[in-house]
Amino acid sequence: MATHEDRRRISIRLSILQYVITVVFSVLAVSFWVLQVVEHAKFEEMAENNHQRTLALRAPRGIVFDRHLQPLVENRRSYSISIVREHTKDLNNTVQLLASVLGIDEAGVRQIVERHRREPSYRPIVVVQDASLAQVAAVTARRLDFELPDVLVEQVPTRRYPDTLAAHLFGYVGEVSDRDVSANDALRSGDIVGQSGIEKIYNAQLMGEDGARRVVVNSVGREIRTLEEEAPTEGKRLQLTIDYDVQRAIEDGFDQLGFNGAAVVLDPSNGDVLGFTSRPTYDPNAFAAGGIDRVTWASLTTDEDRPLNDRAIQGRYSPGSTFKMAVATAALEEGVITPDFKVHCVGSASFYGRPFKCWKKGGHGTMDLRHAIEQSCNVYFYTIGNMTGIDKIHKWSTLLGLGEKSGIDLPNEVQGLVPSPEWKQQYRKEKWYAGETVSVSIGQGSVSVTPVSMAVYAATLANGGTRVTPHLLKAVDDGSGWKPVPPPPARSRSPLDPAKLQAIRDGLFMVVNGAGTGHNAILKGYDVSGKTGTAQVISNQGKEKAGKTDKDLRDNGWFVFFAPRDKPEIAGVVFLEHGVHGSNAALIAHHLMDTFFAKKEGRPLPPKPEFKANLVP
Amino acid sequence: MFERRLYYHIDWALLIALLALCALGVTMIYSTTADPTRAMSRLYVTQLYGIVLGLVAMVFMLTLDYRTFTDKSHLIYIGLLALLIYVLFLGNVQMGARRWIGFRGFNLQPSEFAKVGVALVLAKFFGENRGAPTSTDLAIGVVLTMIPFALIAKEPDLGTAVTLLPVFLAVAYLAGMKMRILGVLFLALLLAAPIAWKFALKDYQKSRVTTFLDPSQDAKGAGYQQIQARITVGSGGLTGKGFKQGTQGQLRFLPVAHNDFIFSVLAEEQGFAGVLLALGLYLFVILRTLDAARLAKDRLGSYLVLGVLASFTFQVVYNITMSAGLAPVKGLTLPLMSYGGSSMIATLAGFGLVLNVRMRRFTN
Numbered sequence: 001m002a003t004h005e006d007r008r009r010i011s012i013r014l015s016i017l018q019y020v021i022t023v024v025f026s027v028l029a030v031s032f033w034v035l036q037v038v039e040h041a042k043f044e045e046m047a048e049n050n051h052q053r054t055l056a057l058r059a060p061r062g063i064v065f066d067r068h069l070q071p072l073v074e075n076r077r078s079y080s081i082s083i084v085r086e087h088t089k090d091l092n093n094t095v096q097l098l099a100s101v102l103g104i105d106e107a108g109v110r111q112i113v114e115r116h117r118r119e120p121s122y123r124p125i126v127v128v129q130d131a132s133l134a135q136v137a138a139v140t141a142r143r144l145d146f147e148l149p150d151v152l153v154e155q156v157p158t159r160r161y162p163d164t165l166a167a168h169l170f171g172y173v174g175e176v177s178d179r180d181v182s183a184n185d186a187l188r189s190g191d192i193v194g195q196s197g198i199e200k201i202y203n204a205q206l207m208g209e210d211g212a213r214r215v216v217v218n219s220v221g222r223e224i225r226t227l228e229e230e231a232p233t234e235g236k237r238l239q240l241t242i243d244y245d246v247q248r249a250i251e252d253g254f255d256q257l258g259f260n261g262a263a264v265v266l267d268p269s270n271g272d273v274l275g276f277t278s279r280p281t282y283d284p285n286a287f288a289a290g291g292i293d294r295v296t297w298a299s300l301t302t303d304e305d306r307p308l309n310d311r312a313i314q315g316r317y318s319p320g321s322t323f324k325m326a327v328a329t330a331a332l333e334e335g336v337i338t339p340d341f342k343v344h345c346v347g348s349a350s351f352y353g354r355p356f357k358c359w360k361k362g363g364h365g366t367m368d369l370r371h372a373i374e375q376s377c378n379v380y381f382y383t384i385g386n387m388t389g390i391d392k393i394h395k396w397s398t399l400l401g402l403g404e405k406s407g408i409d410l411p412n413e414v415q416g417l418v419p420s421p422e423w424k425q426q427y428r429k430e431k432w433y434a435g436e437t438v439s440v441s442i443g444q445g446s447v448s449v450t451p452v453s454m455a456v457y458a459a460t461l462a463n464g465g466t467r468v469t470p471h472l473l474k475a476v477d478d479g480s481g482w483k484p485v486p487p488p489p490a491r492s493r494s495p496l497d498p499a500k501l502q503a504i505r506d507g508l509f510m511v512v513n514g515a516g517t518g519h520n521a522i523l524k525g526y527d528v529s530g531k532t533g534t535a536q537v538i539s540n541q542g543k544e545k546a547g548k549t550d551k552d553l554r555d556n557g558w559f560v561f562f563a564p565r566d567k568p569e570i571a572g573v574v575f576l577e578h579g580v581h582g583s584n585a586a587l588i589a590h591h592l593m594d595t596f597f598a599k600k601e602g603r604p605l606p607p608k609p610e611f612k613a614n615l616v617p
Numbered sequence: 618m619f620e621r622r623l624y625y626h627i628d629w630a631l632l633i634a635l636l637a638l639c640a641l642g643v644t645m646i647y648s649t650t651a652d653p654t655r656a657m658s659r660l661y662v663t664q665l666y667g668i669v670l671g672l673v674a675m676v677f678m679l680t681l682d683y684r685t686f687t688d689k690s691h692l693i694y695i696g697l698l699a700l701l702i703y704v705l706f707l708g709n710v711q712m713g714a715r716r717w718i719g720f721r722g723f724n725l726q727p728s729e730f731a732k733v734g735v736a737l738v739l740a741k742f743f744g745e746n747r748g749a750p751t752s753t754d755l756a757i758g759v760v761l762t763m764i765p766f767a768l769i770a771k772e773p774d775l776g777t778a779v780t781l782l783p784v785f786l787a788v789a790y791l792a793g794m795k796m797r798i799l800g801v802l803f804l805a806l807l808l809a810a811p812i813a814w815k816f817a818l819k820d821y822q823k824s825r826v827t828t829f830l831d832p833s834q835d836a837k838g839a840g841y842q843q844i845q846a847r848i849t850v851g852s853g854g855l856t857g858k859g860f861k862q863g864t865q866g867q868l869r870f871l872p873v874a875h876n877d878f879i880f881s882v883l884a885e886e887q888g889f890a891g892v893l894l895a896l897g898l899y900l901f902v903i904l905r906t907l908d909a910a911r912l913a914k915d916r917l918g919s920y921l922v923l924g925v926l927a928s929f930t931f932q933v934v935y936n937i938t939m940s941a942g943l944a945p946v947k948g949l950t951l952p953l954m955s956y957g958g959s960s961m962i963a964t965l966a967g968f969g970l971v972l973n974v975r976m977r978r979f980t981n
Contacts (some may be wrong), residue, residue, distance in 0.1 A: 005748075009793055014911050017903060017923075021930065025900045028937055029893060035941055036889040043851025050848065051864045218868035546911050605665045 033071040033471030053215050059208030060157035062235030064170065064198065066244040067272070067384060067474055071162070073170055078158040078289050079131045081139055082124030083113065087150040094150055101138045101148070119493050122496065123190075124152050130289035144609075159192075159199075159288040165251045166242065168278040168310040169410070171197020172287035195287070196310075198238070198472060200411050204356035205476060208235030213355030229499070239475040239482060241272035245605055249573075249595035250275045256611050259579045260305060262312035264470065265572035265592060270487045271459070271468030272429075273408070274570065278311040278575075313406075313413040316448040317575065320535030321376045321582070322558045323397070323443030325461060325504055326418075328369060330396035331384040332500040339369045344383070345379035348528060352435045356382050373507025374516045378442050385441025390432060393440060394420040399494045401456030401467045406469040406490060412612060416449040443533065454573040456491075458560040461504065462568035465496040505529055509565045512586075520586035521561060523593055529568075530561030530589065532582025554578040559585035565591055570596050626976040627679075630949035631905045635953065635968055638898050639668050639961070642954030645882050649874045652894045659958055660875060671965030678969025682977060684722030687917055690737040694761070697734040700727040701768040708772075716772050724942065726959035728769045728777045733967045735762055735781050739788040744917030749793035758785055775822070778926040778951045787927030788920045791910070826945050842878075845871050847942030850884040857888030875956045876895065877948060880940035895954075899933050906968075909975040918974040925967040 035043065064073035064290045081102065085355055088094050095113060099106035109127055116125045128135060131153075142148045159173050186204075187193065193207065194200035216224045249262045254277065265275040282300055285290050291426045292300075300308055309315070331337045346481035347363035348355050358364065364371075372380035385393060398404055403418030412443035417423070417584035419440060421432035439445035449457075453471060460467050469488040477501040512518035517532045535556045557579030570593060574585040598605050647661040678686070686693070700718070704727055708715040717724040738761055746754060762785040769778035790799065814823065849865035852858070861867065863885035866874040874882050884892050903926065910922040929952050936951040938944040950957055952964045 006793075006916055010791055010916065011911060013791055014907050014919075014923075017905055021900070021903050021907070024934055025896055028934070030895055031938075031941055032850065032884065032889055032892045032896075033945060035847065036853050036884065037855055038893065039851055040854045043848050044854065046848045047852035047870075050845075050870050051868050216864070216868070218870075224868065241937055 002329045008423040021446050045303045051216050051218070052222075053217050055213045055215060057213055057230070057232045058154075058156045058192075059197075059209035059210045059232035059235045061159060061173070061192075061208060062206040062237045064206075065237065065239045066242045066247070067240065067274075067291070068244065069102060069239065070244045072166070072240065072242065072244065074160045074162060075157045076160040077155055078129070079128050079133075079136045080152065080154050080156055080289075081131050081135065082126045082129040084124050084150050084152050085121040087149075088121075094148065097142070097148060098127065098139070098151060102131070104128065104134050124154070129291065130158065141250050156289075159284070161284045161288070163248070164281065164283055165247055166275075166277055167197075167281040167284050168312065169197055169242070169276045170284055171195060171199040172284040172292075173199050174287055174291055181455040196308075196412075197410060198240070201409050202238060202473065205236040205238065205478075209233040212334075223391040234479075236479075237477040238473060239477070240265070240472050241274065241474045242276065242472065243274045243596070243599070245599050246592055246596050247277070249592040249606075250277050250588060252608050253574075253591045253611075254279050257576065257579070257584060257588065257608055257615070259584070260311070260577040261557075261579060261585075262310075262315060262451040263572065263574045263588065263592070264312050264452045265570060265596075266459045266468065266470055268459035268462035268468065268568050270570040271456075271470045272474070272487065273470050273472050274596070275421075275572070276472075278309070278315075280305050280307040280308045310410070310412070311575070311577070312451045313408060313410055314450070315575075315577075316414060316416055316450055317556055317558075317577075319402070319443040319447055319449045319454065319535035320534035320558060321443055322454065322531050322573075323402070323447060323449075324373060324376065324381050324441075325440050325508070325531060326397035326400050326402060326457070327381050327385045327388065327393055328373065328507075329346075329400060329496065329501075329505050330392045331388045332369075332503070333396060333496060334388060335393045336388045336392075337369070339500065341384070342366050342368050343372070343377075343380040343383045345377050347379075349379045349382055351382060351386055351438045352433075354435055356438055369503050370507045370510060373504065374510035374514050376511075376517065376532075381441045382438045386434070386438050390420060390437040390440060393437070394418050397457075399465070399467065399492055400460045401453050401491070403447075404453060404491070405489065406450075406452045406456045406470050408452055409472050409488075413452065414450060417446060418449075418455050419446040420555070421598075443535065451573050452577045454558070454560055454575070455571065456616075458562050458573055459568075459571040460569040461501070461508075462562035464498065464501060465494045467491040467493070505565050508562075512561075517581075517583050518559065518561075518586050520583050521559065521590045521593070523563065523590060523597070526563045526593065526597055527565035528561060528587065528590075528593060529533055529565045530559055532586060533558030533560070534580075534582045537578065552574045552578045554580050557582040557585045559583070559589050561586070561589045561593070563597075569600075584611075584616055587611045587615070619879075623976050623980070626979070628905065628909065628972055628975050631902060631909075631972065631975075634898050634902050634905070635965070638902070638953040639671075641883065642879060642893060642951075642956075644860075644877050645886070645954065646875045646956050648861045648863070648886060649879075650884050651861070663958065664956055665858065667961040668965075670958065671962040674962050674966035675969035675972070676965050679973050679976065681973075681981070683921060683970055683973045687737055687741040687921065690734075690741040691869060694734050694738040695737070697727065697731055698764060698768065701731065701765060703770060705768060705771060706729075706884060716774055716777075724959075726957075728765075728772070728774055729957075729959040729963040731765045731769060732780055732784060732928040733925065733963055733970070735765060735784050735790075736788070736921060736928070736967070736970075738922035739785060740917055740924050743788055743792040744915070745922050747793070751846070752798075755794060755798070758789055761785075774948070776947045779895070779951050780932055780949070783927040783931040784924045786922045791920055791923050792916070794847070815902070819884065831866075842872055842946045843942045845942075846878060846940060846946075849881040850877070850941045853885040853888045853892075855889050857886045857891055860886055862886060877936070877946075877950060877955065878940055879955045880937050880951050883954075896937070899937075903930055906971050909971050912978050913974045914978045914980070917929075918978070922971050922974050925970055929964065929967065 060075040063071055066072050095109050095489050099109045113125055114126055136153055139151055141154055172195055173192050174195045176193045181189050194203040211230045213229045216225040218224055262278045262280045286296050337453050344366045345358055346366040348357045364375050364377045367377050367380050389605050397418045403416045405413050405415045424432050426428055436445055440447055468490050471488050473485045475485055508531055510516055512521045512528045512530050518530045521528045521530050538553050557576040559582050560573045561569040574588045575587045594606045643661050643664050646664050650660045662934050709717040753767045762781050766778045766781050830897045849871050865885055867880040873876050906926045910919045913919040932949055932952050936949050950960055
């Protein structure tokens, strides 16, 4: 039986408990209010970060076609495998497991991770670019077992250069540099951009827009479902002026000869680049999957032949005898001589008290302009060059495209040099000596030209004075059909007197079809006209002094050409580094013109050439 | 025996509140586990069985006068100790602890029933005394509590063992234990904390406490659950993400969502509104039970009711606090809502006693 006192105590103590409990629950309610209502936004964002991932969908770069819409550069799918440290519980363990699953060196993986240590942890660290299917399968299986929740396998479109040709023309792609990201708002870190060639110049068109996929993932990173997907927009497709078969012919020619060098072939009427190469070449595919590996890069950059150097637009070489048409043009157009002007060659001539030799010891006898070009008589050109003067030679060679940038749509073109007294005064602080003009008249001295400017030179002679701008882009397709890109305006127009020009063309015709050095380029029915040039790399005295050396001291060989003589459709240059003689370059020119005309007329294309028989050793 | 008129004195309001909480629990368990691709998809059915068995136990506790149970409490107590000892040596091991006795398809967890057993035996012991308990009485009470405590802590299941302490404190408090002694006890506990820290706590227990103080120091490890709990609750907002729409629970960012963190799931999917509803129901149950203690016709009844209520309240408050990431993560379930058959049966049986005391307040 409860006493009254007991009852009282129990009642009081229960009341205290009532109040305490009520207070405790009120505190709980307020706490939840703070978490759920006051701080809701913060936690909602955290929850979203927990379970939503935005995955970038890489946009494929635009496909590049030749002038007949044959694909030259395409895309393929590759897989990259990365670690997303944000979801890593034990990085050490992940690295160990991943390396063993992939069958790669653990230290290497560690190195890669270490290199990106400072980056935000949500950014994937790519461990393997272009993973094999076996590697992808191995990782995917482990992910399903929750063993590697922090490893990401992504499909990325990767550039593919199906035929290894025109590597310098296409260029290569690679990850954008931090500097470019800060300079260009459209670029984001990790983007793949063109680093050289067409890929670089037309990067904005080719790049496309990345898409994104927002997915829900669970606590071990497995994708549960897709919330929304924004498809990537493929980059614009480019149609180039390049003709695949002409390009192939050039590449085959160089492969056959084995020389380094360059070739540029144009449509002389508008500057369309039909073929373009620089040798030695490299494989742009090596750069495609997110970056080139160090070993390959090191071998490319330390190679003494400098394969990354685009000789066609960056190499400067002495033009040798191919320069003689510029001197002839200047002399004719300035009225210094007529085509019938004659010079007697006895094998050498004296100017300003110094002897200048002709290449033919006994001399050519009496020659007019046509024959002087055919025979490449040095004495003839010493004489008319000296009569014309350096200023006029400079003027006309510039109008023909030499010593100037061609304006081709490729990055980092360099300028050649046709010297003038002003140039010498400005850069060498020296007076011009009249004797120098004599050397310049046969393309020696300080004259240096790029192969691409030589192609413009050939085209200008072919079309009668219009210095076309070589260009590679013919049309662009942004998804709504091809839109032609008008050729850039000519750099200059200086119509040459047809009668005078004809004399030069006759000479060039005779070089190939007469008694000249260009026989290798004969193409029956197409009146190929051209001029060889063989330029010393080192003077004769120097050669003797050097004696036996490992350095390649063989002469450089040029061949500039156009065809047919009276209504040219193709013009260009083939340059062989240490190619011994210009007639070797004519072999390649022959093959590419043969291919060009065969294709144009629907004949079967010529087979791969065999040059050995006609090669000057 | 069960007299017909007693039926009218059953506290239907309390019973309905209890069933409402059970229903809320089953709904949340269904929400987090009903994904057919997962092995747990039928857990809610098991929980329903648990509720049915719990109601059976409750009815059983109602049919006999509570004094019958307290009279037999020493036997019940000894039986419980026997079960706990049995578990310690022959129980099933799950997740590194021996806590269960395996029946066919059903695992019984005797420690859950210990709470009721200790409430019965303490009510009986203190109810027989008149006036404030002497220190000898208190010492005997402590011993009676500490024996099952030690057995359960040894399993190891410190969380459940700790729930026995409020039972003793509550009964002793109501029996008139001097507030001074309560103060001393509290002080002793404070002083004992550093010693326990050094010698008694295991490393994983220590890390739970340190990470509670600063969860970010171990965001991937021990602090993970706590951070995730806060995110779960906070992201629920005012009205919640909707039934089965919670991302934290559904996508398993929150571990054992159907068990220890069922309240977090409720907070996420039903928002602050759902939280208020559940808190209100629990508060109603507790206050209503305190009422029953006040109405009891004898001290014995009051003590028994408060003994049952003490471990219940302690667990509810602790679990809800933990669900919001506001207390160190401890394997303490939320009575009536968390998944677990033994807990459900024991809890409902305990409330059977509470209803019993209130129902028989007019009988002799």
